Amino acid sequence: MRWLLALVLLVACSAANAAETFRFTAIPDEDQSRLVERFSKVADYLSEQLGVDVEYVPVTSYGAAVTAFRNDQVQLAWFGGLSGVQARQLVPGSQAIAQGKEDAAFVSYFIANTATGIEPEQDELPESVSGHSFTFGAKTSTSGRLMPEHFIRQRFDKAPEEVFSRVGFSGDHSRTIxxxxxxxxxxxxxxxxxxxxxxxxxxxxxxxxxxxWESPTYPDYQWTIRGDADARYGEGFTQKVQKALLDMTDPALLESFPRSGFIPASNDDYAPIESVGKSIGVLR
Incomplete structure (x- = not known):
């Protein structure tokens, strides 16, 4: 009878694991209502591909996305380069598994109100930006803060506060525009x-x-999954998630990011982001 009881318990545990919802989030880099509508469709796609219930969990800030990942409120996240590095530092064993085709060579745009009279340049950030007011995006955005600050420091050998008359943080890219x-x-x-x-x-x-001005290229967004995913959802689950992301070809789904498709990624791809983050004091 003991073996029968053990079998029943094993089956019950397996069923419980199979029924556990797999949750993901995404950094709120533009209008939240648009993200909820789009990523809910991504959740449906992943649920179909993975054979488990998948739920998109919206967050209000980049920091909240990292916190949700650290606290195991989500097991997968669409992070920017910097927020991904932060999350993987907080949750050892976590892996970057996929990035957009555009993310291996991402760029930031520096935009200006045309009333400023600033002329576009190709080779370097125009010197005439100096003395104007300037806004970053979110404080931990890779493309809206980290790398732009890096390029500003490279260009002027000064902190942004010494280059511009006023420096702010909009919170997201849509707001910056x-x-x-x-x-x-x-x-x-x-x-x-x-x-x-x-x-x-x-x-x-x-x-x-x-x-x-268009910046030089750098690695940016990626999907990062917690290191305990296989233990919770079954052996090989991380690979299944990666395959589902790489196989995502529906333009309506890809528009959520927006990306033309996904390619494999690894933690090592984001070493340049970690290096820049440490150099300007955003990372330890």
Whole structure:
């Protein structure tokens, strides 16, 4: 009878594990309502591919995404380069498993209100940005803060506060575009994919705001999964998640990111982000 009881318990535990919901989140790099609508469809796709219930958990900030991952409120996250490094430092064993095809060579756009008269340049950030007001995106955004600050320091050998008349943080890329377009700030740094999507969808007036410089490339967004995923959802689950992401080809789903597709990624790919983060004091 003991063996029968053990078998029953094993089956019950397996059923419980199979029934456990797999949750993911994404950094809120643009309007939250748009993200909820789009990522709920991604959750449906992953549920179908993985054979478990999948739920998208919205968060209100980049820091909240990292906290949710650290506290095991989510097991997978669509992070930026910096937030991914932060999350993996807090949860040992976590792995970057996929990145957008665009993320291996990502760029930031520096945008300016056209009333400033700043002329676009290709080779380097225009010297004429100096003395104007400037807004980053979120404080821990890779494309909206970390790398733009790095390039500003490279260009002027000064901290942003010494280059610009006023420095702010908008919170997300869509807000940065709106603030520069309205003239609240003269200049801002944004994720190039958010800018391109906003232009294509007619959500930005390019007579009032334009790109004045495109940064050099760097690695950015990625999917990171907790290291205990296989123990909780079954052997090989991490590989199944990676395959599901790499096999995502539906344009309607890819628009959520927005990306043209996904390719494999690893923690080592983000060593440059960790190095820059430490150099400007954002990471320890």
């Amino acid at each position: 709106a603030l520069v377009e309205s003239g609240t700030y003269d200049i801002g740094a944004v994720n190039f994919t958010v800018w391109q999507a906003a232009v294509e969808e007619g959500r930005v007036d390019t007579d009032k705001v334009e790109v004045v």
